[in-house]
Amino acid sequence: MNEKIKLQSPKWLHFGAGNIFRAYMGKVQQTLIEKGLENSGIVVAETFDGEIIQKAFKPYDNKTILVTLDKKGEFKPEIIWSIVESIDVTSDGMSIVEEICQDEKLQIISFTITEKGYSFRDGIITSDHLMSKVTSLLYSRYKKNAAPIALLSMDNCSANGDKLKNAIVSVAQEWVKNDVVEKEFLDYLLDEKKVSYPITMIDKITPRPAIEVKKFLEEAGFENMDIVITSKNTYTAPFVNAEVPEYFVVEDKFPNGRPKFEEAGVILTDRESVEKAERMKVTTCLNPLHTALAIYGCLLNKKTIAECMQDQVLSNLVRKIGYEESLIVVENPKIIDPKKFLEEVLEERFANPFIPDQPQRIATDTSQKVGIRFGETIKAYVADEKLDVRNLKYIPLVIAGWMRYLMGVDDSGAMMTLSSDPLLEELKANLNSIKYLDSSSYEKGKLNKILSNKNIFGVDLVQIGMADLIEEYFLGMMKEVGGVRKTLERIL
Template sequence: MENTKKRPEWLHFGTGNLFRVYPAALCQNLLNKGEMDTGLVCGDCYDFELIDKLFRPHDNLTVGVTLKADGSISKEIIGSVMQAEKCSNEFPEDWAILVKAFRNPSLKMVSFTITEKGYAIYNTDGTLLDSIRDDLKNLPMKAHTFLGRLVILLLERFNAGKLPIALVSFDNSPHNGEKLQKAVLKIAQTWQIKKLIPKEFIDYLTDSSKVAFPWTMIDKITPRPNEKIAELLKKDGYEDAALIITRKGTYCSTFVNSEEVQYLVIEDQFPNGRPPLEKAGVYFTDRETVNKVEKMKGCTCLNPLHTALAISGCLLGYKLIYDEMKDNDLRKMIEILGYKEGLPVVVDPKIINPKKFLDEVLTKRFTNPFMPDTPQRIATDTSQKLSIRFGETVKAYLANPELDVKSLEIVPLVLALWCRYLLAIDDEGKSFELSSDPFLGEVCMILEGIKFGSPKEEFEPKLETLLSNEKIFGFNVSESPIAEKVKSYFEIMISGKGKVREAIAQACRK
């Protein structure tokens, strides 16, 4: 604790389940090996109840529960978090600790698990988010968004002597470092134009020898804490395994359950040095390789398969991804999506073999009976994922003269499945709750009025309007060579009960 207070090396923002069971566990691994002698300072920037209900009452400890494919589980105490604070100047004591850490020359890395939405500064129409616009109107010290407060903390580091630092996003988003950099610079440059901060600060932020924004690829499935796991812990004498849902809808507990498999690939760009994370299994490489690994995972070998299972699972009434893998139609669907449609356009990153990675996904990860992951969780924010998980594959086919985009069956099927999902009626004709998504109101309104048996002349114009949204799909689906397949599968799926299943089976037979 004292070492961390005197010379912090690693500060992390985002105190949710992924952080507690992965980055914090990596730090614990290095502490156990004697490779580090300082722990983590972490700051919550969204849901302060986590600090009050999880961290402080339990001395910042977490029980990490690893759910293995062979049916066994392992447990470890993760105690690497030394200080957990609320990232807001509304809490002066917490804020002072974060400022002190940022002003310390010892600080090497600031990492983030704030979700992909945490880097957003613009609405879908290109206008600034109201919260960001309000921050830019006010004095920097009155910033109330996390990104605004992050810029203030970086200004503190600049004022302490232009100290170097790496800002490292661990969020599951392509080019995550670039997204963080653009958000930080937009806020800082706007304040600088208004002469609220010095121009030299912008020079500091744009000097990669001072401030770096490495790209990363992270991969670890971390479902919400599960009641069955809580019961197993109680049988082992663990007293406080109650599940907590905060007022902001965060699902958490004093334990975190996650899969055994994990990958973290980081661009090796750290102007002030870094913790020796390679000794805990992290890959360090160049930006191009990080990008290839991210594309392998995000565009072909994992994320598209997860989304396909999520959407179809919601429509077919499934509650667990694991159970979907016992459904022959669904399993065949993602096998075709991965092996037949995905692998032909994957770029081999060399450090991880794409075929072996895909084999592991299908035989060890999705089939893990102890992984309580749900289609409903994975379906969250799907509108923000389609352009990467499917749009990039279509564009890769279009760009390669040796590949026939019209040979794709599962990609257009999944796009049709998502449109069908937006009707919020399952394959038995029963209504269900759609998972949260920032564009849900917008996209559902477009398809409003479509129901079982709607004639083509009624639904097609609405469907084409949605499919023409390039921001969602990454390309204009309605003007693409797969447009007719998407519309055809959608037409089948709204023709009556049981037709979602029929469309999936049909696509898998072709």
């Protein structure tokens, strides 16, 4: 298949060789090639974990087996061959990438590098940071021909294009200040007719490669389907398992042209509609429900999100958060119907037993997520004169569950390992004096130091009057073995 598509003068370069890129963007470009609408493939560059390229791309001629898993248990494999070259930038691939970036036919440089990839630690700009390297590549393009280009973030974070722009511009400003580059280069980066930074909303669950899928492929006759855990703890394989539903909403701003994305199911629209779609997903209809299931899934020893949904009390919880507390504040993006999206999330996506997504994975970095996933809805209640934040019952129940989770003891009384979080030690220290099963060890207001932290929740939960209810729920959960389930059942 690869013979039909061009490596020379590629139009699309992507940074980040992870699962969602392979399963989704690879499929998008392949669809366009098969329709005769594109004649070049994607070049992917990996800047964090070179073993992915060496172990999951190169041995398989950059092809990937995409296995979609529907709720009924049907596994549908297909070979994705639209990725024509893979480059390990962690070793010596930067010169090849620079040559690609200088080609005036290049239309898109895209990214799936996680939200952390756009920020500088302690605000210090270093030359080995990916954003510095990308800025250097853009400078090379500017010096060669100053051709237009779109920088397209596909990461699952709010205003992703703005985060990318801020990072690139910050590097360039530092360089201009230190006379490393001329000011005209900064002008080039800020001219949207030359360099654009569209915002996007991407949504497709692509969990770690599953043993069940490996066995399925081997039984179907595929060889060398081993799952690899790299030295950087990345789980990869020559296949990607993914759910069927997928959404990619893109601000249509491409100064050097673009593929006909709309012919492959991508929604091209204006900035405001992307923002509304992203807000709908991240703050109401998907991500907060995921976090609710993750927290309580850990406490109740659930192995997968689907297993959480099979538990009636957890299923009721996310339905009540979604339909009763969240939809009321959703601003309809029009391009996707919020109620139908929520219904698909609950009935098809979370309930799919063949998507092996773990509560422990989703519980990672919860302190970095709750401000967006719940804080935005809380703030919407506070701001709306017709709504009363004191009527919220189920969102406070999730926050109380997170406080209980931070005690590191599950609902059966067994110690449990907490998922990584940059604030984990600080949060645990605030709860150290509280002893499981000993209500007398709890002093009223003990949770307030956490609950009043606007940096975590985006709002002071004590100030708006939510802390007492959270405290009440929390005490019910910690005073007895089985207290978590009893509290959930009582409230729901």
